[in-house]
Amino acid sequence: MTETVTGLELRNAVGSFPTGVTVVTTHSEGMDIGLTVSAFASLSLEPAMVVVCIESKSKSLPHLAVGREIGISVLASEQLELAVQFARHVEDRFDGVEIERRGKVGVPFIKGAVAWFLGVVDSWYEGGDHTIVTVAIQECHSDYEKSPIKYLRGSIISDSSL
Template sequence: MTETVSGLELRTAVGSFPSGVTVVTTHSEGMDIGLTVSAFASLSLEPAMVVVCIESKSKSLPHLAVGREIGISVLASDQLELAVQFARHVEDRFEGVEIERRGKIGVPFIKGAVAWFLGIVDSWFEGGDHTIITARVIGCDSDVHMSALSYFRGKLS
């Protein structure tokens, strides 16, 4: 039998590692889809790839299918309210949000973000209660003069 820690123990310890806060987006079935994700990282430089991890029960997950264009907006330190808005379970998370569209399908990106990545979903992997999504990056940019929003010990700052 393998020993393990509780979810609370893991959350507390992992929460001591600060992470950035992103909004992952796509355009699917005539609507904009977006959700707040802090589990984001670079995966590979050659080829350029990133990874995001999304709760497997998320209603947004089926819209992030292999082959689909997705966007990742790294939120700026003054965009805390957007992180909260895209984490809520509401019908239109984009209400009142300024966006810019990129890619062939018009993927929405959060205006004023520190950085953005346009990617194509490459693969899905099961990871416990989350789905690990890898994406090939086909476009990106950043503003080196801005500070990113961070998530540390359960708090956004």
């Protein structure tokens, strides 16, 4: 008989792996859409692709449809308040946020981010209670002089604590 792992056990174990924090954005139906995502990774170098995983019940997910142009901003260590702001369930997550627009539809990007990626949603895959979204990258940029937010065991960590 196989024992199953509880969600709490998995969260605690996976939380031992430090991740960065991103804000995934698009411009859809005349609105800017954005949400905080820590499940982000490189998928392929040739062709250039990344993957983000988003809770399937997210109200933002339908705006990230296949073929849609989206952005991913990797937040800098001093942008913690933006990570929290884009994780909240509020009407306008962009309120007071400095953005830069890129791409054909004017996708909003977080100004001052460590890195950014502009791409087109390639496909969706079911993954338990999340949707795996693959993104074909068209443009990207990084600023090596800035440090990204690092998330570990439910907390933000500094470079000195690694």
